[in-house]
Amino acid sequence: MYSCEGEPGGGPCIERERRVSEPSWPRFPWCPDFSTPLSRILLSHRKLSVFLAVFVCLVTSSLIVFFLFPRTIAVQPGGLNSSTVVIDESDIHLNITNILNISNNNYYPITVTQLTIEVLHLSLVVGQVSDSLLLHIGPLASEQMFYAVANRIWDENTYKICTWLKIKVHHVLLHIQGTLTCSYLSHSEQLVFQSYEYVDCRGNTSGPHLLVPHPP
Template sequence: MGETFSQQGSWKGESKPLLSPNPAMSSRASSYASTCVPWEEAAGGSFVTCPTCQGSGEIPRELEKQLVALIPYGDQRLKPRHTKRFVFLAMLTCLVTSTCIIFFLFPRSVAVQPTGLNSSTVAFDKADIHLNLTNVLNISNRNYYPITVTQLAIEVLHLSLVVGQVSKRLLLPVGPLASEQVFYTVSSRLEDENTYKICTWLKIKVHHVLLHIQGTLTCSYLSHSEQLVFQSYEYVDCRGNSTGAPLLAPLPP
């Protein structure tokens, strides 16, 4: 009897822990147990799937944003396929796009070319000559975007003196890589005595007057305004190009 009792007592002693419990380890174990519990124990609470338990447990919902999920180094998500190819294609696309933008939006020159006299009328008074000149101006847009001609200013000079001027506002659109023509008329008054004799004397066979025409053309594009300067020299027949304007004074023989 005493031997049997001693065996039972030794069996009960084996169930006791050999080491004294560590408070730190017990708190850490309780903390782990509170953050990741089996499915069957967490079924009734507010829990979400544990990201690091491989689907075998859940964590409290209030701690969802405080936990960090660890991804193994050999996970395929850390080694995407064709990375170099995607990076190369992205760089090539950016390079081609920027090159095209620079090529098409780079500002090019707008050419302004006077084409000469289109028509003229002449009239005389006692000492002056009145000329009405209609000239043509060619405008060539060399850009890949449209421009708008907004203003034209013209001065006519004879013997370094301004004899006529005109300024007019325009709203002329010029398309990409296109050309347009502008007609403008300037009224001039020549008061030089020698020029008056050249234009009125019948004994003189050549009735030409040299005029210096200079002007500025204002155009706008891409929210930018630019002034273009041009000039030309024209010989005007102050008698032969007359279109029947009345002579206010008789011509000398």
Template structure:
């Protein structure tokens, strides 16, 4: 009889000793309309409304930043409208802009056309001929941006011999799709017997001296510099405007 009474007393005893400082309270994390689950948290914890329980549940404030939002695969937010259209338009606009800039900025060669002799001054001194020739150039810019002519270097040849050289610095600005004229002057000295006879003898009806002009035009655009070579043949009348006694000061070399 005593053993039965001892057994009943053992069943009424607590398995765990109650300790208020270490006890953990369990609270429901959802309201009445949703399924409930119990999450342990210490006493004195503040709560906020659960955003995933349709406003009917509460969660501890400490766990608010640890929530993970799950979006269904079929949600429209995962399928933006006209995505392909926007991407295609962006690619098309980029291609058109790039092509346009390439077409506009692509460098095109300028055109240099000798326009002929502007003036000449001839002087005869013993067995030498001094010819001062002034020529005109037509320079055409075929680019969509302006260019600047910075220098021109000229060589004048007679019978394959260099008879005159000059290098001129210039700052000629030429706008897009514009043609401008440039005048350059070169002094030559010819010491060749047959040419001297052609210029000095009155019995000879033709008094022409052939000068082969070879030149290099230097121009710049968009911070880049290029050179344009050109050449021309000129026929100078060595009897017109000729001084037979002394050479002009402008022809001294």
């Protein structure tokens, strides 16, 4: 809508637009007003707080994954520590004590709960042992343990090698297979290892030790 008024001198009508006032929208209490400087500062602080919270959560999660992620538990046979030999009329009783090195590469302690050993000679099982243990190993630490196995060798050729005095070298080859059970963080893990050992079947003795038979 517009109105025309005649101007002096017969000029054209001048169109005048009516100014329409802008509507006044109602303000709700839950909608903050960010038009003031103080409100903009509060908004910046709120964004910074959210960013810091997300950053702290990410860093904490990364640290938890880094320190609790399972790492390798190394089991390394350390060789023969000692051996004793007893020879009877047909068998060789060879008792060996071996060394086992255990390294914990985790950032939390572990517990060794069981050790199972099987000794073979010429593909035949000559000795077995299964022990329940309670060995605690700290984070990033190593421990050395000893285990003993009583072996009985009844092979005729091996018996001749160990008892024939004309032979200067009296060695038998033993194949040792073992399983070590470790527990950590309510989880159990079995670690398999093996080694080959040459053992003197006469030991430090000057002659064979005869076993005294037990009375019936």
